Amino acid sequence: MTAPFACLIACLTLNLQPQRKALRASSAWWGQTLTVIAIVAVLAGCHKRGIDLQGPLQPGEIALLSSLSPLPPLLPDPSNAFADDERAARLGLQLFFDKRLSGNGQVACANCHEPHKYLTDGHALAAGMGQTERNSPTLLGAQWLPFLFFDGRKDSQWSQALGPLENPLEHGTDRTAVFRVILGHYRPAYESIFGAIPAVLLTNLLPEHARPVHLSSKDPLQVAWDGLAVSQQAGINRVFANVGKALAAYERKLRPQPAPLDHFVAALKAGDINGGGHLPPAALRGARLFVGQAQCISCHNGPLLTDKTFHNVGLPPTPGVDPADPGRGRGASTVLGDEFRCGLPYSDTTTCEELRFLNPKFADFAGAYKTPTLRNVAMTAPYMHSGQFKTLEQVLQFYKTLPGQASVGHRELVLRLVDPDIPTADLVAFLQALTGPLPDESWLKPEP
Amino acid sequence: MTAFRLKSRHLALVTALGAALLATACEKSAEPAKPDQPVTTPQSPVPQVQIPQAQLPPLPQMPTPTSAIADFPDKPTVEQSDGNLLLRCKGIGGRYNFELRTRVPKIGELFTVTSRVFDAQGHAAGQGDFSVDATMPDHGHGMMTQPTHKSTISGTWRSEGLKLHMPGHWQIVANFESAEARDTCRFDWQQSGEATP
Numbered sequence: 283m284t285a286p287f288a289c290l291i292a293c294l295t296l297n298l299q300p301q302r303k304a305l306r307a308s309s310a311w312w313g314q315t316l317t318v319i320a321i322v323a324v325l326a327g328c329h330k331r332g333i334d335l336q337g338p339l340q341p342g343e344i345a346l347l348s349s350l351s352p353l354p355p356l357l358p359d360p361s362n363a364f365a366d367d368e369r370a371a372r373l374g375l376q377l378f379f380d381k382r383l384s385g386n387g388q389v390a391c392a393n394c395h396e397p398h399k400y401l402t403d404g405h406a407l408a409a410g411m412g413q414t415e416r417n418s419p420t421l422l423g424a425q426w427l428p429f430l431f432f433d434g435r436k437d438s439q440w441s442q443a444l445g446p447l448e449n450p451l452e453h454g455t456d457r458t459a460v461f462r463v464i465l466g467h468y469r470p471a472y473e474s475i476f477g478a479i480p481a482v483l484l485t486n487l488l489p490e491h492a493r494p495v496h497l498s499s500k501d502p503l504q505v506a507w508d509g510l511a512v513s514q515q516a517g518i519n520r521v522f523a524n525v526g527k528a529l530a531a532y533e534r535k536l537r538p539q540p541a542p543l544d545h546f547v548a549a550l551k552a553g554d555i556n557g558g559g560h561l562p563p564a565a566l567r568g569a570r571l572f573v574g575q576a577q578c579i580s581c582h583n584g585p586l587l588t589d590k591t592f593h594n595v596g597l598p599p600t601p602g603v604d605p606a607d608p609g610r611g612r613g614a615s616t617v618l619g620d621e622f623r624c625g626l627p628y629s630d631t632t633t634c635e636e637l638r639f640l641n642p643k644f645a646d647f648a649g650a651y652k653t654p655t656l657r658n659v660a661m662t663a664p665y666m667h668s669g670q671f672k673t674l675e676q677v678l679q680f681y682k683t684l685p686g687q688a689s690v691g692h693r694e695l696v697l698r699l700v701d702p703d704i705p706t707a708d709l710v711a712f713l714q715a716l717t718g719p720l721p722d723e724s725w726l727k728p729e730p
Numbered sequence: 731m732t733a734f735r736l737k738s739r740h741l742a743l744v745t746a747l748g749a750a751l752l753a754t755a756c757e758k759s760a761e762p763a764k765p766d767q768p769v770t771t772p773q774s775p776v777p778q779v780q781i782p783q784a785q786l787p788p789l790p791q792m793p794t795p796t797s798a799i800a801d802f803p804d805k806p807t808v809e810q811s812d813g814n815l816l817l818r819c820k821g822i823g824g825r826y827n828f829e830l831r832t833r834v835p836k837i838g839e840l841f842t843v844t845s846r847v848f849d850a851q852g853h854a855a856g857q858g859d860f861s862v863d864a865t866m867p868d869h870g871h872g873m874m875t876q877p878t879h880k881s882t883i884s885g886t887w888r889s890e891g892l893k894l895h896m897p898g899h900w901q902i903v904a905n906f907e908s909a910e911a912r913d914t915c916r917f918d919w920q921q922s923g924e925a926t927p
Contacts, residue, residue: 580897589838591874591895635840639875639891646871694869 335567344550346573351547353538353585356425360631361438361624364527365534369475372729373468374532377525379728382463383447385411385454391446391529394418397726400661401536406669407602412451415603417669420662422721423586423655425534428636432651432667433613434592437637438629440530441622444522448493456493456503457522464521476524480517488514494621519621523628535725538586538657539718543569546715561715567705568712576681576700576709587656587716594649596693598686600668605689609667610650614642648691660714674713678706802827802848806917810834817902821913826855828904828915830862835894837921840875843889844882847906854885858908862889864900864919894921 339347359365377383381390389410395401401421408418416432424430430442446452447460464472465479473479492506499505507515542560546569549558561569572578581589592610599605617623617637624634651667665671671680681700687693720726806819817830827850832843843862847855861879865872877891894900902917 583837583897589895591838635891639840639877639893641874641876644871644874647874694871 335570338555339550339570343570343573346579347569348547348551349584350573350579350587351544351585352540353423353426353544356534356537359425359438359440359530359534360633361629362440362527362530363630364475364524364531365440367475367531369471370528370531371535372532373471373475374528374530375535375725376468376471376728377529378532380463380467382467383453383455383460385450385459389453391443394446394452395421397720400658400720402662404663406600406664406672408452410446410449410452411454413602414449414451415600415607416667417664419654420658421533421536422538423657425537426586427588427590427652429590429613429617429652431613433609433616434652435613435616436620437617437623437634438530439533440523440526441620441629443526443529443533444622447522447525456491457518458489458492458506460525461488461518461521462490464525472521472524472528475528476521479521480513482511482513483517483521492518519628523622526622532725536721538655539721541657541718542715543712544718562711564708564711565715566712568708568710569715571704571709572712576704577698578700578709581653582656588653590653592647592650592652593694593697594646594651594688594691595697596649596684596686596688597666597668597670597680599689600670603668608648608690610652611648611691614640614644614647618642646691646694649688650691656713656716658717660710660717674710675706678709682706806915808917808919817915817917819915819917821906821915823911823913825850825911826906826913827852828906828913830902830904830917835892835919835921837897838893838895840891840893843892845887845889845904847885847887847904854883855906855908856884858906860887860889860907861905862887862892863903863905864892864894865903866896866898866900868899869896894919897921 364370378391378395381387381393383390393410394403394408395418396403403418406417408414408416419432424442425439428437430436430439431445436442436445444457447455448457461483465483469479489506489509491503492510493503494507495501495504499508510518542565546557546560549556549560557566572582581593583589592613594609618640622628624637625632654665659665660674663672663674665674665677671677678700682702682704684693684697684699802818802820804820806817809816809818813834815830815832815834817832818828820827827848829846829848830843831845832841835841845860845862847858847860849855860881862877863872873893874895875891875893877889879887879889881887898921900919900921902919904915904917906913
């Protein structure tokens with residue numbers, strides 16, 4: 283009984299706003315306060331018990347849906363002085379598809395980030411020279427994220443790009459071998475962007491393979507690395523970092539393109555209460571559920587449809603994946619110790635706000651993983667950090683039942699069951715309306 | 731005309747508060763009973779990693795409250811004006827009064843708070859430890875960041891690095907502890923889900 287009553291009162295309150303705007307200027311804050319209260323009441327009161335999804339959109343719904351679009355212009359990346367250098371992006375494009383940047387000559391970035399699969403690979407777990415324990419996330423929209431990888435162990439796109447190169451399960455190469463590829467195949471392009479390769483590196487005495495190996499002083503790669511002069515190590519690190527910066531400059535070109543939701547919101551903001559008809563009826567119902575009764579927007583908010591942070595939702599374990607993986611619980615510490623993080627010599631900025639206040643011991647980081655963007659989600663199955671679910675229907679079924687318990691840490695207390703009566707098909711229809719076209723074809727294949 | 735304005739405003743206030751109360755009751759009735767869950771606040775030390783500090787934007791300015799210092803409200807107040815927040819309250823221990831100013835937080839974005847602490851006589855608090863924290867009582871967790879708190883002039887602190895990473899009900903908690911006493915203020919804040927990318 284109370285919910286419809288609250289809904290009615292809240293809507294009446296909202297309708298008072300035009301009159302209140304006539305009040306004297308000194309009391310303007312009353313309007314903001316009452317509007318916020320009314321929107322909360324609408325959402326909490328009306329949606330809790332279900333509003334008429336066939337009726338006109340309510341002001342609170344319009345406000346929340348409008349918050350999901352459009353994507354604003356991309357801000358500069360101060361950690362990468364070449365982030366928006368067109369020449370660096372073109373070099374990055376070539377590197378992205380180059381399988382020579384791997385230990386067996388078979389693995390390129392594009393293996394796990396296939397352009398026509400919306401920069402994913404369609405597999406539950408990514409595989410390069412071995413099988414990893416993580417699903418390949420899309421790169422579309424990654425340029426807005428403060429932390430990369432599902433556990434956030436990197437704090438920039440360029441430093442993220444370096445991780446897979448030296449991961450034995452992915453590219454399985456090393457920074458000295460990467461330097462040799464640059465020297466042998468990309469030297470003119472590289473030097474036109476980043477300057478001359480240091481003379482100290484132009485010697486036949488460099489080892490074929492060398493890199494630091496964490497906590498493995500007797501590893502042959504570490505031994506070879508220790509045999510280099512400090513100036514050579516710094517020179518190779520610089521080239522390696524620049525490879526990451528070129529790859530990041532390319533990846534910044536891979537932006538989500540406008541989806542039906544964006545056209546819908548644009549029409550809403552232009553005053554068309556029907557959103558120009560850009561959402562089919564089922565998708566519109568799903569949109570209202572998404573921001574209302576199902577409360578997906580709690581974590582999937584903003585134009586990227588992610589809060590860009592980390593949550594433990596208590597996913598089921600995946601065969602072949604370490605059930606004790608702490609996720610963000612380790613990633614938050616790892617990023618602080620990363621040699622290519624913000625503020626260190628290979629970064630181009632000393633402004634590192636996200637790292638400065640990062641609390642690596644935040645209790646709820648245990649077993650938490652990054653909220654993925656939902657843009658183009660219908661094209662990026664399987665889902666979750668270890669590809670636990672093959673379809674969107676399975677994902678929604680999980681949130682309707684929340685089976686089992688978290689294997690690490692605990693499931694977030696706030697996570698409540700999505701009402702089983704909510705039509706899954708409507709939410710899926712909305713998620714499908716988040717699909718835009720692929721970026722310009724010229725960025726999806728290497729130049730001849 | 732004046733009478734009409736007052737009636738409209740009062741009607742709007744009453745209806746809105748009524749709606750919020752009813753909606754809250756509705757919300758609670760729909761939730762399963764949960765065991766009491768203590769609010770955990772990270773107490774970990776600052777990591778031993780040197781991170782360069784950034785140049786932060788200037789702090790927001792708001793009009794000075796018209797009431798005298800001694801007239802701090804019995805219950806915490808949150809005023810919003812031109813994108814700024816002014817939070818004022820008497821400490822629950824009755825020893826200190828708190829005044830916090832900040833921009834309206836955007837979800838997932840770092841923000842800074844400037845705070846003033848006064849003793850019961852309205853004088854700026856002297857030496858002591860001050861902190862501002864934020865927790866989500868319903869979630870049982872606090873912020874993912876660890877803010878810094880720096881005293882600028884006597885009784886005034888600048889807290890950097892706060893971030894509200896989820897929409898919903900937050901409690902912003904100010905603490906002050908001197909050699910003589912400690913006191914706390916709690917402000918309720920409903921964080922909007924609207925985000926910037």
